[in-house]
Amino acid sequence: MHSFTSWLLVLGCALHLHIVSALVPSANLSSVLSSLHLNLSPATEIFDPNETQRWTTHDAPTYVVGVRPATEVDVQNLVVFAALHRIPFLATGGAHGFTTSYGALHNGILLDLSQFRTVSVDADANTMTIGAGVRFGDVYEPLYNAGKEITTGTSSCVGMLGATLGGGVGRYNGIHGMILDALISVRLITAAGEVVTASTMENSDLFWAVRGAGFNYGIVIEATYRVTDLTSQLVANADFNFPLNASTAIMSYLKSLETEMPEKLSLIALVSYVAEYGGLTFTLNAAYPGPKEELVQLLNPLLDKIAPLRQNISVVPWKDLTYAGFFAAEPSMAACVKGLYRNVYGGSVQSYNISSFDSFFHDMQGFYSKYPDAQSSVFFIEQFSRNKTMSFSAGSTAYPYRDITAHLLWNFGYPAGSLEDTVNEFAVSARASLQASSGFSPQQIYVNYGHGDESPDVLYGAHKLPKLRSLKQLWDPENVFRFNHPLV
Numbered sequence: 001m002h003s004f005t006s007w008l009l010v011l012g013c014a015l016h017l018h019i020v021s022a023l024v025p026s027a028n029l030s031s032v033l034s035s036l037h038l039n040l041s042p043a044t045e046i047f048d049p050n051e052t053q054r055w056t057t058h059d060a061p062t063y064v065v066g067v068r069p070a071t072e073v074d075v076q077n078l079v080v081f082a083a084l085h086r087i088p089f090l091a092t093g094g095a096h097g098f099t100t101s102y103g104a105l106h107n108g109i110l111l112d113l114s115q116f117r118t119v120s121v122d123a124d125a126n127t128m129t130i131g132a133g134v135r136f137g138d139v140y141e142p143l144y145n146a147g148k149e150i151t152t153g154t155s156s157c158v159g160m161l162g163a164t165l166g167g168g169v170g171r172y173n174g175i176h177g178m179i180l181d182a183l184i185s186v187r188l189i190t191a192a193g194e195v196v197t198a199s200t201m202e203n204s205d206l207f208w209a210v211r212g213a214g215f216n217y218g219i220v221i222e223a224t225y226r227v228t229d230l231t232s233q234l235v236a237n238a239d240f241n242f243p244l245n246a247s248t249a250i251m252s253y254l255k256s257l258e259t260e261m262p263e264k265l266s267l268i269a270l271v272s273y274v275a276e277y278g279g280l281t282f283t284l285n286a287a288y289p290g291p292k293e294e295l296v297q298l299l300n301p302l303l304d305k306i307a308p309l310r311q312n313i314s315v316v317p318w319k320d321l322t323y324a325g326f327f328a329a330e331p332s333m334a335a336c337v338k339g340l341y342r343n344v345y346g347g348s349v350q351s352y353n354i355s356s357f358d359s360f361f362h363d364m365q366g367f368y369s370k371y372p373d374a375q376s377s378v379f380f381i382e383q384f385s386r387n388k389t390m391s392f393s394a395g396s397t398a399y400p401y402r403d404i405t406a407h408l409l410w411n412f413g414y415p416a417g418s419l420e421d422t423v424n425e426f427a428v429s430a431r432a433s434l435q436a437s438s439g440f441s442p443q444q445i446y447v448n449y450g451h452g453d454e455s456p457d458v459l460y461g462a463h464k465l466p467k468l469r470s471l472k473q474l475w476d477p478e479n480v481f482r483f484n485h486p487l488v
């Protein structure tokens with residue numbers, strides 16, 4: 001409480017900010033806030049940081065105040081102020097980041113970007129410009145209504161820039177490449193509080209670094225992306241449930257597509273606990289922008305081998321694809337529900353070792369049985385064609401791992417404070433054994449799927465780090481932007 005009060009006083013004195021709303025919890029804080037003469041723009045909101053929950057409370061940062069700036073200048077002022085007084089802060093878009101490195105942020109400022117949720121599509125120029133706080137779900141309608149598309153992630157409530165700045169994995173990777181491959185330019189607020197444009201023409205080194213490690217260099221207040229005509233207005237979406245004994249067939253099917261994955265096909269396998277199906281259950285989601293019959297034909301090699309417990313195959317407009325997937329279960333999968341305790345680990349595969357996966361699934365089944373409190377835990381395999389992603393030159397962006405065949409993601413849910421060591425031990429061991437047989441050595445993990453215990457080499461690529469670090473020294477020598485998988 002003391003630190004909150006004292007630095008708010010500093011905040012007031014330093015910036016002469018004007019408080020518009022003071023939604024603070026205690027009478028003491030209210031009186032401190034209302035006595036200050038703050039000078040942020042009138043629509044800026046100051047709020048109790050506990051009111052805005054993150055997707056996971058695991059290793060979450062702690063704040064003494066939340067600020068929801070309304071203008072670019074407000075953001076500049078806040079960054080300058082925080083840097084000057086060495087107050088830690090975290091720019092926050094969709095609040096879906098889950099790295100344990102956030103736990104190093106104590107008593108800071110939550111710099112909430114949710115007043116910057118504008119989306120503007122220029123259909124003639126084939127571009128889309130978005131504000132800093134836009135979520136994937138914000139772009140579906142404007143793009144679709146203009147007859148356009150872009151790769152998005154598989155959850156509507158994830159911040160588009162939070163995902164893009166690390167890479168951007170999604171169902172249309174096979175058609176368009178990583179989300180960051182669609183970036184044309186960004187307006188970025190630097191650690192010095194300056195606004196710079198970065199593109200291949202301007203500050204091109206910074207633009208290189210922004211595409212793969214962007215959150216280490218500043219706050220992207222606005223970004224312009226290349227968009228394309230819709231591949232197909234209608235997208236075929238198929239969902240299947242399979243029991244544990246289907247694991248070899250499913251993994252053999254994924255493996256058969258390792259090198260020959262059709263560009264328009266995306267496959268996401270979800271492992272979860274479903275009591276009525278006897279515990280560990282697979283949900284396979286397949287999407288395909290094209291006729292349903294073509295999708296079914298691509299799935300037949302799997303469906304000829306095993307009969308699903310349940311299935312649903314539908315055709316939906318592109319804008320609704322995220323909501324249709326997994327039996328239209330986005331809300332019940334808790335992808336958008338905030339404030340739960342989730343402990344997340346990532347991994348990757350170049351080439352599947354089927355027996356390693358089979359034995360992991362049996363271990364996971366044992367884990368579910370032994371720890372009923374952790375039965376909300378889920379595991380994902382995301383497989384998209386990598387051909388388009390690899391068609392961009394490896395040196396064109398900081399993103400290091402264009403050759404990943406499939407991304408792995410463990411999301412452990414259990415009551416806070418219980419099972420922590422058990423889960424971490426299980427997760428580290430599962431990740432190590434799948435990684436050891438993945439075909440990648442050294443280990444490669446998409447930075448946005450990193451747990452937080454990996455070395456920067458693993459997340460950013462040892463070959464990219466020297467340039468990333470020298471650019472970091474140039475643009476953020478005091479390491480102000482250091483809480484999301486820090487480079488240094």
Ligand SMILES: Cc1cc2nc3c(=O)[nH]c(=O)nc-3n(C[C@H](O)[C@H](O)[C@H](O)COP(=O)(O)OP(=O)(O)OC[C@H]3O[C@@H](n4cnc5c(N)ncnc54)[C@H](O)[C@@H]3O)c2cc1C
Nearest residue numbers: 091092093094095096097153154159162163168169220484
């Ligand atoms: C349920 C779920 C589904 C996911 N699905 C996908 C997916 O399909 N594809 C994929 O690639 N990733 C996915 N992710 C991972 C996601 O990309 C990362 O968690 C990402 O960091 C989330 O960004 P955010 O804005 O939502 O989160 P935040 O926690 O708000 O931000 C994450 C980090 O990015 C920084 N940041 C956010 N906005 C900006 C900005 N405008 N300028 C500078 N820095 C910024 C923040 O400071 C923070 O360090 C998913 C995560 C979850 C939890």
